[in-house]
Amino acid sequence: MVGLRYAQLLDRHPWFRVTFLAGSERTRGQTYQQATGGEAPASLAALPIHGLDALQPALERCELVFSCIGDRETAHSAEEKYATAGLAVVSNTAAHRGCPTVPVVIPEINASHLDVLPQQKWKAPLIAKPNCSLQSYLLPLATIHKSHRLKHAIITTMQAVSGAGRTGVGSVAILDNLIPFISREEEKNQTEPLKILGTVTKEGIRPASDIELSAHCNRISVLDGHIACVSVAFESNPSEEEILAAWSQCEGLALPSAPKRPILYRPEPDRPQPRLDRDASGGMSVTCGRLRPCPVLQWRFVGLSHNMIRGAAGGGILNAELLVTSHHWYGTQPPSR
């Protein structure tokens, strides 16, 4: 599903063109049209799917690889192989997120983490995006963190079934139900933000310390859109006006997939809602609402982002745009615009 989202978003991308596809053994040798059951964009329908071991044709036909390989072991070795061979890798997977020299990037937060790239051992850069569930709340928190230092947050996510892939959540499991557990998801919510808020050192990226996060992750009967209820405290307690101002002043990057306003705020008492707000700015903005004091910590709010766009394919493409326009991109020329 994420691959198909990539195909759809890249089909009309001003800078990137899909020239090569590689997939699992199951789809090897099929056209993309066959592999997607007819859902492929017309421009990619006839492209054949190579195996993940087809390094030479990949090198001949592309400069940058988007990796959204499901199996973690496979992703780890494939991403290494591509980067070693000289193909820049923009990864959706968790395979290299723990590696100190691989930046985990949300461009509006930590574009500067690309400064760690010269420390990488591969011929071409490898960058990652974080777990999709972070996206619904981390940019709003990071925007305040700059001036008030995040101290701790307790986050309850309610996540869409598409996050688990086409067959991840059976209808018998989730209809008239909720599952209060997603494997390894709470750990990712508690560690990846610290890396994103960390600093580049000579030993790679050092995660932020003195921040404690606690996540409760739930799967609910929603197609797309992860939502999070957040209680948070900062070192210096911001006022309501400061928070709202920081959010509304958070500026979009000058990149094709970047939303003009990365954080939207809905003043209605019952927003954001997944179905009504997930497509804001083409699925690339985070929508917040319900900012109100927290009797235990300092503030409460609700955040929402589209897990398949900002949280997956759109976020990956935005990362590639950032990489391409940075001075760390070597091996090719930046696109002339």
Added chain:
Amino acid sequence: MVGLRYAQLLDRHPWFRVTFLAGSERTRGQTYQQATGGEAPASLAALPIHGLDALQPALERCELVFSCIGDRETAHSAEEKYATAGLAVVSNTAAHRGCPTVPVVIPEINASHLDVLPQQKWKAPLIAKPNCSLQSYLLPLATIHKSHRLKHAIITTMQAVSGAGRTGVGSVAILDNLIPFISREEEKNQTEPLKILGTVTKEGIRPASDIELSAHCNRISVLDGHIACVSVAFESNPSEEEILAAWSQCEGLALPSAPKRPILYRPEPDRPQPRLDRDASGGMSVTCGRLRPCPVLQWRFVGLSHNMIRGAAGGGILNAELLVTSHHWYGTQPPSR
């Protein structure tokens, strides 16, 4: 819907018999069969529905009234009228929960609050049950509170649509969606527990102080069963063993509707789930799971209870059973057993 649940549960109750029904203007004069569209239990089908002003026939035919009136103003005046006239009132409504001399009762927690009844100004006692969403987590918290003193908790509830009544949540609103707001629900979750954990004084029930609760209330696409993700800290930090032992040792009351084990614990990583666990002990037990440390507070867990049974009709009947067997029941004899 709550009325119908009462009818079903009382239809086979060993102590209580439904002898009189009163309802809104819309149903006045209908039989219960007509008013429920054919869903009434056979034994009550032919009972006529009186208006809420029909005091005399109520007095002639019953001793105790279950109140689940939807409109708060109507509930307030009707409950006062019945209690003044000498009918004991067991209320599901929020109308009198704020009154210091009206106990808000979860029998396994604060049966002793019935000691406030002599302070009431009415001829017969009036007791209330709390909002349905509390039930999924308050008994587990109160059980530990006895020995370790609850300090604060951050609670995210994900609540079933039946909690809003038959027409409360339209299908267009909730299909493929979540609503991160339920009117006045967070306030109730933040104040009612303090009263339930409070103490009886000469000025009525004094709410517990030094406890701070923060609630995030969400409506999800589930029919029955409210679930809560809880992060909690106590004055003295209990061990995992102490918590699990306290929960498993929480004993059921010797009342017909009381579950033998009021708190069940599921050891699986992905439980409790609304559809799988809401009917535990006929919908009267709270099911907990996922007890684990909280990086910000002390402990995290998930709690679940059936909002229409323990959280509504079943909880009300249990309260009536408690009242009937207490020495505060005046105006009639306790049932001979």
Added chain:
Amino acid sequence: MVGLRYAQLLDRHPWFRVTFLAGSERTRGQTYQQATGGEAPASLAALPIHGLDALQPALERCELVFSCIGDRETAHSAEEKYATAGLAVVSNTAAHRGCPTVPVVIPEINASHLDVLPQQKWKAPLIAKPNCSLQSYLLPLATIHKSHRLKHAIITTMQAVSGAGRTGVGSVAILDNLIPFISREEEKNQTEPLKILGTVTKEGIRPASDIELSAHCNRISVLDGHIACVSVAFESNPSEEEILAAWSQCEGLALPSAPKRPILYRPEPDRPQPRLDRDASGGMSVTCGRLRPCPVLQWRFVGLSHNMIRGAAGGGILNAELLVTSHHWYGTQPPSR
């Protein structure tokens, strides 16, 4: 909900501009922004909502009225009043569908029915669109009917909850459920098509005779998109090739809201599906699939259309475009294009 769809579609319409709004007593005096809870298109947000009795300002500010009044009695009198006063009326309601001089129009089928307009008694023309559930199968049937004469059809519809309006189907009623009944819907499916396939005579439109339709109407847990399973027999049995050719050759009208290809055919075995196909051609095309022989009648197929667009607001606007470009439009000039 239908009104809001009209507002969204008209907001970017090349010919029409919304200049006046009238609604129920509940919303009278509010701005459209207020009445829609903030969902109104920006260009209409500040428009005030008049009462349905405000004839004079309507006459001053508009030439044509879109009527989607929920209550049938109210719709009947309001539509008559507007048409009598000289405002053309394009109606979504069932109020005048039974009137022999009011054409019930699906432009691709019976644009010629506008020839009945001179028989109307009102100062301005009044035209109606049929019930939304017809749209998923009637155009495919009518396309074959031209050459092979429709004889009878048995149709089972599975209809989206949005067809009943925002509060029409409660979530408690439809979650994990299906309702095999929609009030008066089967009758409409059995009579309205006969009028649409009828002929203009001096006594108004005479419905087609010698056609028998049988409808089973069901409400299902789908947001948008009515789907129909059809078994059908014609006077002369068409071949599979003839049917597919007729459908693919069905041409779009030269009107702004008309889809280029009014009937799309999906060759996959499991299409059309509401969520995947309802938005075809902006929600204005009918998508068919699964054409196969019927062991009892002649042919079976599945048809789908978007009940809120083709079946409601989009269909109404298309009707208005047809009226405006016909020689029956009096009282104003056709738009210059």
Added chain:
Amino acid sequence: MVGLRYAQLLDRHPWFRVTFLAGSERTRGQTYQQATGGEAPASLAALPIHGLDALQPALERCELVFSCIGDRETAHSAEEKYATAGLAVVSNTAAHRGCPTVPVVIPEINASHLDVLPQQKWKAPLIAKPNCSLQSYLLPLATIHKSHRLKHAIITTMQAVSGAGRTGVGSVAILDNLIPFISREEEKNQTEPLKILGTVTKEGIRPASDIELSAHCNRISVLDGHIACVSVAFESNPSEEEILAAWSQCEGLALPSAPKRPILYRPEPDRPQPRLDRDASGGMSVTCGRLRPCPVLQWRFVGLSHNMIRGAAGGGILNAELLVTSHHWYGTQPPSR
């Protein structure tokens, strides 16, 4: 899922005791508790799961085998092997339904088909139950067929996701959607009823001729309960009274799992509904409603049955009860009652 339903229903069965379990390679060697993720009834929790090739221990420990093997090839060979070795086989699978000497049984319709058993070539009898979707309408049709001869019927089924097993229908596929296709299901609905209504001859069971059935099969977002909209014609047209009388007089069999009233009729305009009616008589009764004339054929009605109980495990157990009490049961004594 079907296996687990068997376990639950057999756990409290008066005649049968589960003594042996065999399953796929995935579960071989596990206890039933492990294989079911903790859902096994306590009495079966510790039973080990053998491979399908473990014939000897099966022979030592049981007399009759319930087969609900998912893969058709595997089912075919396993069922043959058991029957050849002398274990009676009651099958839920489609593997032997096409074999002329294997009766496909709905006991209230064609118990007499057990007369074909002496023609079987195996040491022990092998009987099958039909596809679950038939059950919602075939008994009502067969009940009238006796006196009026069924001619043809057009049937649209709307089937629950549990019919496809735990992983058969992904939530991404069915949420806010309907799938108008179930592989091979329409064929089964068009052929299996003819065998059930057929006659035992010397060449096995000869299907009924002169009956034409047409099925449209849809998957909908419902957990349990298959519903069917039926239009039907008989050789001699029965009156409404005759149909209702035949249904209400349809008598239950004297078997432990047989419902007293196999066909229930709901007079309300909007029944049966899956969630409200699937559990009638413990899920073993068919519930009908909406009997009304059909403008194309003769009569229309809606039928519903629980696909996991009457349509699967409950139906299989009822078949076993029938077999055990018939004079065709050889190799063991009927249970003493």
